[in-house]
Amino acid sequence: MTLLLIGLWDTITADGDLRMFKSAQRVNLQNMTHPTRKLWTHDNVITPFRCAEQCKNDESCVSFFYNRDSLICEGHSITLGITNGSTPAVGNRYYVDDNGQGYIGDVCTTNSECYVSNSECRNGACWCAAGYSFWPRSRSCVVNCTTYGTDFTEVLDYFLIQNNEESFLNVSYESCIQSCISVTLYACVTFEYGWQSNECFLQSVTKFDKPDKWYHDTLSRGFGHYQRDCL
Known part of the structure; x- marks a missing residue:
């Protein structure tokens, strides 16, 4: 060589x-x-x-x-x-x-600065848009994963209603992540965490599975929606 x-x-x-x-x-x-x-x-x-x-x-x-x-x-x-x-x-x-400029996680001010398809500028950085999972190996944002990993993409102030598989009260954010990763009775692909209430809600669906249940948290109750990345 x-x-x-x-x-x-x-x-x-x-x-x-x-x-x-x-x-x-x-x-x-x-x-x-x-x-x-x-x-x-x-x-x-x-x-x-x-x-x-x-x-x-x-x-x-x-x-x-x-x-x-x-x-x-x-x-x-x-x-x-x-x-x-x-x-x-x-x-x-x-x-x-050389592919990192405007990639997932990079700083941005507008969507046009994020070049990955189905990504957007959110909270000052490029992330997969709500409903999409980040797939590192294909460097893309996709609707479904063949295999899910252990990382999650955050969308603040949005949530899915009436689709919780399990609920946990008075738990930490880290515990909520671990509960989603470790569950075996269903595929946990999203969860919501209440940063004010310390509530954790595990889900097997995404925004695209239940578009009529996707809501903006206009009351500022401190919820974050977290979609699982692909492995």
């Missing part, structure tokens, strides 16, 4: 075996890390170029962290445009590949 590597800390370009990829550094997460939609962690990755190659070889990976001190490489399935939830990680640099 012949591999030509060209790069600085702000860009990484590699060309080999008729494959070429370029990853650009995003300074919004310099010396930080973020747990959202992390795919994997690899140790002893000796250069950022090899980290970029690991990401390029994974069809779900669109961005990565590389730490020049610890030689740790972490791949992510979305572009981490919003830094909420990040924590310090000295030496970390965050890179987004």
Whole structure:
């Protein structure tokens, strides 16, 4: 294999075996890390170029962290445009590949900045529109998943009525997620969580299954609707 590597800390370009990829550094997460939609962690990755190659070889990976001190490489399935939830990680640099601009998770102000079909600009970032699940391997927003994963896409202030499979009172958001993931009697594909009431409602349907039951929370009761991503 012949591999030509060209790069600085702000860009990484590699060309080999008729494959070429370029990853650009995003300074919004310099010396930080973020747990959202992390795919994997690899140790002893000796250069950022090899980290970029690991990401390029994974069809779900669109961005990565590389730490020049610890030689740790972490791949992510979305572009981490919003830094909420990040924590310090000295030496970390965050890179987004050439398809990451306007991808799921990237910052935006209008829908036109989000290029994935059936995605929209919501709460300052690009996300799959309500009713669609994010499918990292095909880099798309789809109506149905063959297999569901463990991540969820949030739509605030909307909910489905009269379609709850199970209800839980006085539970945390994390417990609600785990209840949806672990249930075996039906396929839990959506849930709603009351951030003020700590209520959890599990559902086996989406907005498209029950369009007449899809409502905007005009009373501001603090509900979020969460649709399960594909694996």
